Amino acid sequence: MSEEIKNNDNESNTPGNFIKEIIDEHNKTGRFNKEVHTRFPPEPNGYLHIGHAKSICLNFGIAKDYNGVTNLRFDDTNPAKEDIEYVNSIQEDIKWLGFDWEDRLFYASDYYDKFYEFAVELVKKGKAYVDSSSADEMRKMRGTPTEPGTESPYRNRSVEENLDLLERMKAGEFEDGAHILRAKINMSSPNMNMRDPAIYRIRKVDHHRTGDKWCIYPMYDFAHGLSDSLEGITHSICTLEFENHRPLYDWFLDELDVPHHPQQIEFARLNLSYTIMSKRKLLKLVEDKYVDGWDDPRMPTISGLRRRGYTPASLRNFAEEVGVAKRDGVIDVARLEFAVRNDLNATANRVMAVLDPVKLVITNYPDDQIEEMDAVNNPEDPEAGKRKLPFSKELYIERNDFMEDPPRKFFRLAPGREVRLRYAYIIKCEDVVKDPETGEVTEIHCTYDPETKSGSPNAGRKVKGTIHWVSAKHAFNAEVRLYDRLFEVSDPSGDKEKEFTDFINPESLKVLDNCKLEPGLSNAEVGDNFQFERLGYFCVDSKYSEKGKPVFNRTVTLRDTWAKIAKSGK
């Protein structure tokens, strides 16, 4: 009996954060007499990344917490940078993440007519003017953060003249940059954003939605708050760098005759160690071919993470775990890796895969005998059932599961030692065959103990190690791609002397083309996730796989305490 938790209907019941405090306060005072309404407002100028995922989870999550709704709105006010390709990929990524904007898909460009009317209203109120200074002149007149700006010589044009000029700007009479519409606020404001910011600029380019209808386009600061207002957004959540823009956001809504004034709230964007998030830099990685496109499995893009094998749930849980605050910080990628492991551990079927094979011969096993061994698909999930694994005299095992001269704490195979072959027998290493030239081990000869078959009554004998294997004659040969962190330093942008590309991890991708997998894996399909026992989680690559010939990507390794011991040298 624990029904003591009291809950206001309009109060959240998930862990607190500063945004919820603000919303709770609004609900208490009745600032908005409507449900919580948020929006996710990407500019369609690139692919979404894990940082956007945080924002998506936040916006949709907060709304859901309060029984509200969320819009998807493309902030498409700069046609020069935007493209339909991005509006499509963005929608795909949000859906894949598991969020639904239902019928609330909007574009800032839907409001271009209204924006123009608002601009006219501003001009008529004497709150905006057309400036004919060049961009360069304007920059000089803007001053610096510590010095006030100076007023433009065009600042006091009459309303009539401004109206006329604005109309002719719209009509296409002027070239790009000839004139610009500015808000008339305060050139000596300590907040640079208030020094007569631009509202409309001339851009004679086609827009991916409105075509050539417009040649003047609104600026973000003008368009964003108005879009929010028109859509009835209550809480407009954005990142910290817009903090100084809030007075301007509010100014437009105060000056203009709008029915509704949303609250802008800023939070700290996601920073991940060993990861780059800047769109410009991600673009460089793609353009200069450091990676294999926006969806390269090493990219922090949602499409990259998807191809890497990350699940939507793992990303959502990650976003939930890292929380939200105003303090800027860096999240360790290890947490993202934890999130996938955690999800995949519960859901991914286990399979046997030998990535770096060396042949193992069981000398006392009958030449042509084949046994079917029972293997559990997922010990975490009884529903997942069992499967049969063919076992025979010649097997492949992982090269690094054998050492001729093992260090302390090495529990695996070595001359004279016993290990268990998972789901099969205990074997003992009797001999090693080497290439006379290179000295490389080419075959390991073992004997098996027939009494120790997995599942049999006498199987109980304990040995120190268990290793995985694949029957040589049944093995499915496949390509496996081992991905690791793209950068070898925690903060690739932290060194002023060097380019971030100087820190690319040369081992971030290893392609292995002679991997021996259990036969059933030949049927694996895109979207399947597996745990290769003792190695890590792998998925079927969506780009290089062919029917019947899947290529596998390593999503993340298993936690590996042996690697840690080996590395520490003890």
Add this chain to the structure above:
RNA sequence: UGUCCCGUGGUGUAAUUGGCAACACGUCUGACUCUGGAUCAGAAGAGUUCAGGUUCGAGCCCUGACGGGACAACCA
């Protein structure tokens, strides 16, 4: 030399709105184990940037310092 924001274990978030700091990741033990995975049990680790003040009592309020960040696109 301006304005705004931020400052809690290694990292990230909490702290019933003023009642002697909790959770997660990471780290380290140990148990268990046919995955050196998972699981289980436990440990170490902050007295909340600093200094004053208000208060019976401050991480929460006030003042000042210090530290970090944002702002000078006709980008978003």
